[in-house]
Amino acid sequence: MTVSQWGQISHYKDYCIMQNKTLHEIDMNKWKHDLSNQPKLRTYMLFKNEYKCENYVSMILPKSLRSFIAQIRCGVLPLRIETGRFRNLAVGDRICTFCNLNEIESEIHFCFVCPVYVSLRLLFYNSIDRLCPEFINLDYANKFKKMFTDKKTHNKECHIHSKLFSDEK
Numbered sequence: 001m002t003v004s005q006w007g008q009i010s011h012y013k014d015y016c017i018m019q020n021k022t023l024h025e026i027d028m029n030k031w032k033h034d035l036s037n038q039p040k041l042r043t044y045m046l047f048k049n050e051y052k053c054e055n056y057v058s059m060i061l062p063k064s065l066r067s068f069i070a071q072i073r074c075g076v077l078p079l080r081i082e083t084g085r086f087r088n089l090a091v092g093d094r095i096c097t098f099c100n101l102n103e104i105e106s107e108i109h110f111c112f113v114c115p116v117y118v119s120l121r122l123l124f125y126n127s128i129d130r131l132c133p134e135f136i137n138l139d140y141a142n143k144f145k146k147m148f149t150d151k152k153t154h155n156k157e158c159h160i161h162s163k164l165f166s167d168e169k
């Protein structure tokens with residue numbers, strides 16, 4: 001093979017790499033655009049920034065726990081924010097019926113605010129605090145993101161405690 005031919009192959013490889021990057025960017029932009037037009041995916045958008053397989057999918061977890069994680073990530077856990085949709089309730093009317101805070105029963109309310117789950121939340125905080133001491137100081141959106149994406153906190157022990165919330169419901 002001549003130097004010129006090697007040059008052409010190298011140029012062709014660069015061209016293919018550039019094409020793959022461009023196609024990936026187009027896919028990512030379309031995916032992000034599609035997500036932003038789906039109000040049901042409000043929670044999912046909090047932490048899903050990359051188009052890739054999530055850590056929990058490859059973890060060895062009981063089926064019920066895997067199901068819980070998928071449901072809360074996708075915003076389909078049977079919370080009023082979701083079940084109210086079936087009854088055509090306005091989002092503002094999907095109030096938590098377990099407490100008297102008069103807040104929408106969203107994933108954030110369920111995980112971090114609702115006083116009904118205080119004791120379970122403490123168990124969860126104790127387990128996550130050992131892995132991520134800064135967790136307690138994060139805002140709710142970042143806590144949620146950390147719970148369901150960060151490799152350090154996205155582990156079986158923490159999810160078992162978060163699963164307790166849903167068993168309580």
Ligand SMILES: [Zn+2]
Binds near residue numbers: 109
């Ligand atoms: Zn509540």
